[in-house]
Amino acid sequence: MTTHPFSDLPSHFQYILKHRPFRYAIAALLVGAAYMTRLNYFYWFGHRAPFVTFYPAVLLAAWYGGLLPGILATVLSAAIAIYYVIPPVHSLWLHDQVDIVLLTVFIVFCGLVSGSMELMKRYRQRVDERTAELARAVDSLREESAERALALEELREKDRLIIQQSRLAAMGEMISYIAHQWRQPLNNLGLLVQQLKVYNDMSNLHELDIGENVAKAMQVIQHMSRTIRDFSDFFKPEKSRTDFNVSEAIRKTVGLLEAGLASQNVTIHIRENGQMPYCNGYENEYAQVILVILQNAKDICAERRIKDPTITISIAAVNGRSAVTISDNAGGIPAAIIDHVFEPYFTTKGPAHGTGLGLFMAKTIIEKNMGGSLTVHNVEGGAEFRIEV
Numbered sequence: 001m002t003t004h005p006f007s008d009l010p011s012h013f014q015y016i017l018k019h020r021p022f023r024y025a026i027a028a029l030l031v032g033a034a035y036m037t038r039l040n041y042f043y044w045f046g047h048r049a050p051f052v053t054f055y056p057a058v059l060l061a062a063w064y065g066g067l068l069p070g071i072l073a074t075v076l077s078a079a080i081a082i083y084y085v086i087p088p089v090h091s092l093w094l095h096d097q098v099d100i101v102l103l104t105v106f107i108v109f110c111g112l113v114s115g116s117m118e119l120m121k122r123y124r125q126r127v128d129e130r131t132a133e134l135a136r137a138v139d140s141l142r143e144e145s146a147e148r149a150l151a152l153e154e155l156r157e158k159d160r161l162i163i164q165q166s167r168l169a170a171m172g173e174m175i176s177y178i179a180h181q182w183r184q185p186l187n188n189l190g191l192l193v194q195q196l197k198v199y200n201d202m203s204n205l206h207e208l209d210i211g212e213n214v215a216k217a218m219q220v221i222q223h224m225s226r227t228i229r230d231f232s233d234f235f236k237p238e239k240s241r242t243d244f245n246v247s248e249a250i251r252k253t254v255g256l257l258e259a260g261l262a263s264q265n266v267t268i269h270i271r272e273n274g275q276m277p278y279c280n281g282y283e284n285e286y287a288q289v290i291l292v293i294l295q296n297a298k299d300i301c302a303e304r305r306i307k308d309p310t311i312t313i314s315i316a317a318v319n320g321r322s323a324v325t326i327s328d329n330a331g332g333i334p335a336a337i338i339d340h341v342f343e344p345y346f347t348t349k350g351p352a353h354g355t356g357l358g359l360f361m362a363k364t365i366i367e368k369n370m371g372g373s374l375t376v377h378n379v380e381g382g383a384e385f386r387i388e389v
Contacts, residue, residue: 023065027073030057035080050085050099051077051106058110062117070114074107081106159364185220192217241370244283246322246389247276247315253287254313257294264309266298271314277322279389281370286389289365289374290326292358293385297328306330321372324387332378341376 034057041053054077062070082092086099094100192213247270254268261268279286294311301309306329314325333341340346344360366374372389 023061023069024072027057027061027065027069028076030061031073031076031080033057034077035084038085049102050081051102054078054081054106055110059113059117062110062114066121067114067118070110070117074110074114077110078103078107159368182224185224189217189220192220241281242283243278243280244286245276246279246286246324247272249279249283249287250290250313250315250324253290254294257291257298261294261298261311264298264302266301266309266311268294269310269312271312273314273316275317276315277317279322279370281372281389282365285365285369289362289387290324292362293326296358297326297330297383300330301328304330318388321388325384326387327379327384328382330382332381333376333383335378338376338378342374 031054034053038053054073058070058073058077061073079092082094082103083090086094086096088095094103196210196213251270254270297311298309308329310329312325312327314327316323337346342359342363344357346360363374366372366387366389370389372387374385374387376383376385378384
């Protein structure tokens, strides 16, 4: 980096050295020193080369002070050389053509040097100013970068907390679905136990009856066990991306919700168009997205008391990506809020019935975690969510 002379000195010394009168004083002192040097070596120089010791004085004055101190040093040097060095001494008139040429060369050279030094000085100042501005800009960028990094980390932490809250809310929903899934099997178990009691009371209990009822009871228990396993796997975190069949993931999710949807008379149609696509990502997270969208569709159908509520899921492969649309017949999303449905904590159900986190989590999973897209728009009769991964 280019710096001003004496820039390493303390600040009060720098102020004195940069003060304009001090620069002129330095120029005068340099000329005086040049003249004293000339006198000390007079026996060697004589009257020859009258300006030889003054050139360094002018150069130093111009280097330190710029144009005006350089001109001052040039004028003083010329006057002293004419009056004290060039014969006849003590006279300001030059009679020898050679001396006139030497004086002219001295003045022209020193003028050019002083001008050049002034330009260099100004350039140096501009470089210092630009360097200082650049340093301030770099510091500002570093601060801004640190602030943005902190804000980004806070945002990521908020996203993680929001997703965690959403998953906890989804787990609460799943518990209600487990209750629906288990209601019929528990009724069946109750009937089997009652049947055994009736047979026993009638003294008509045979080993064959016990074996048949136990076998049926074990089938029911195994079904309930599979239900618990499926729900447990549904929320199991995945550490790495895998290739999974989109259709199978959707059908598995619908199977988990089947009893809960049936309890509200919601019909689901699954349409598979062409070859079933595969997706690279996190199957359980993808299934949670399907769950959120289906749950929202079910709730809006119930809220609006839709007759014959229907949810249609279409699965296809488009340009090497999986494309899934989930539509309902609940009348669609009002235009005033459709652009806000993916925002965190936005809900139309009220705090008692919704957290407003489900669709935000779904969009985060599809777009940030899996590099896909999740959009929504109204179609004839209802709303349609489209997932592309």
